[in-house]
Amino acid sequence: MSLNFGRTQLAIPGPSIIPERVLNAMHRPSPNIYHGELVDMVDTLFPDLKAVARTKHHAAIYIANGHGAWEAALANTLNRGDKVLVITTGRFGEGWAALARTMGIETQILDFGLQSDADPEKLEEALRADTNKEIKAVMTVHVDTATSVLNDVPALRKAIDNAGHDALFMVDCIASLGCDQFEMDDWGVDVMMTGCQKGLMTPAGMSFVYFNDKAAAARETASPSFYWDWTPRANPDVFYQQFGGTAPTHHLYGLREALNIIVHEEGIEAVWKRHATIAKAIWAAVDTWGGGDSNGDKSNVPLMHHNIADPAKRSTAVSAITTAPGIAGKVRDWCENEAGITLGIGLGLAEPGTPQWDQQFRIGHMGHQNVAMTMAVLGSIETALIASGAEPGSGALTAAAKILAAH
Numbered sequence: 001m002s003l004n005f006g007r008t009q010l011a012i013p014g015p016s017i018i019p020e021r022v023l024n025a026m027h028r029p030s031p032n033i034y035h036g037e038l039v040d041m042v043d044t045l046f047p048d049l050k051a052v053a054r055t056k057h058h059a060a061i062y063i064a065n066g067h068g069a070w071e072a073a074l075a076n077t078l079n080r081g082d083k084v085l086v087i088t089t090g091r092f093g094e095g096w097a098a099l100a101r102t103m104g105i106e107t108q109i110l111d112f113g114l115q116s117d118a119d120p121e122k123l124e125e126a127l128r129a130d131t132n133k134e135i136k137a138v139m140t141v142h143v144d145t146a147t148s149v150l151n152d153v154p155a156l157r158k159a160i161d162n163a164g165h166d167a168l169f170m171v172d173c174i175a176s177l178g179c180d181q182f183e184m185d186d187w188g189v190d191v192m193m194t195g196c197q198k199g200l201m202t203p204a205g206m207s208f209v210y211f212n213d214k215a216a217a218a219r220e221t222a223s224p225s226f227y228w229d230w231t232p233r234a235n236p237d238v239f240y241q242q243f244g245g246t247a248p249t250h251h252l253y254g255l256r257e258a259l260n261i262i263v264h265e266e267g268i269e270a271v272w273k274r275h276a277t278i279a280k281a282i283w284a285a286v287d288t289w290g291g292g293d294s295n296g297d298k299s300n301v302p303l304m305h306h307n308i309a310d311p312a313k314r315s316t317a318v319s320a321i322t323t324a325p326g327i328a329g330k331v332r333d334w335c336e337n338e339a340g341i342t343l344g345i346g347l348g349l350a351e352p353g354t355p356q357w358d359q360q361f362r363i364g365h366m367g368h369q370n371v372a373m374t375m376a377v378l379g380s381i382e383t384a385l386i387a388s389g390a391e392p393g394s395g396a397l398t399a400a401a402k403i404l405a406a407h
């Protein structure tokens, strides 16, 4: 007999859970793409997309995933042979740098490993050393989804200013937008990109690139192709230019509904607070399990710990967790096969097939998350721990409940 029955729940760090209302908003006949309701509706998306990013500047929509937004940001601001400085704090920073290299861009890497955030002093030092001002852009992730680290974007901005450097500051908010607080204009970010399938709760397939006037000026000396050029997308003369062709019709209706929820109902600041509360509940459970015994033999191997030790440096969208040998793999399998809950694998912290691979899991808690979903994930993990022969003790769910109850 299997207990696996009923609704499944995705708890990976993207794509995230899609609200029923978003799914229902997409369920309609194909609209006219030349004039009328769709065209009018799309105009309403831009102010709300900007409200989520806290910017008054420009936004372009791409029919692409986050990798497409990565490419769009670089194609509009840089040329082959240009040099950039890339901050890496995990797999996603590395991935963006690798993509830049395939575009003929020279990358200087400032690596902070897999367990810590970027050090602004090191950034300032690297920029001061660039006396010929060869570095055209500083690229960083806000949250690295692989390690779950949260980088201090205002501190990095300050480091650039302290060094007196005029490189563009580009931030990947694909994991964090609509989860962790982000203030594009107040924090002095020139280019920011995000995807629709994480905090924005819409099926994967669209991404957004935001840019200010400084970045728009850089566009004048870059040479993006027709398709990636952000200028007509942000300031179209005719509707199709917004998408470089046919609009992603149904995705746009889904996004409209997601933005109704985020901007007009809950409010972006409440969205951040909800994510913070849910994250703290998850962290409290993990900390409590961490005091448990890994295999019941009282060998005192901690059952699990957070990949990022300092809570102030953790994203509230995703948690990367390392367990005692063998445990994470069993937990992931049990949750998927018996509870219908899919947890994330440990991206970039270990290679598949190695023993360390079975010590990593991630919980995605971005976007459409509530108390019931949070406790379903935590209760299922605790059940999976017991099924795996670990002794998680009994305090973890109570620790989480206390935080949710006291919000």
Ligand SMILES: *Cc1c(COP(=O)(O)O)cnc(C)c1O
Residues within 6 Å of the ligand: 014, 065, 066, 067, 068, 092, 141, 143, 144, 145, 172, 173, 174, 175, 195
């Ligand atoms: C998910 C993610 C990406 C990649 O997005 P895709 O849609 O998979 O291309 C890039 N950066 C970060 C921080 C992410 O979380």
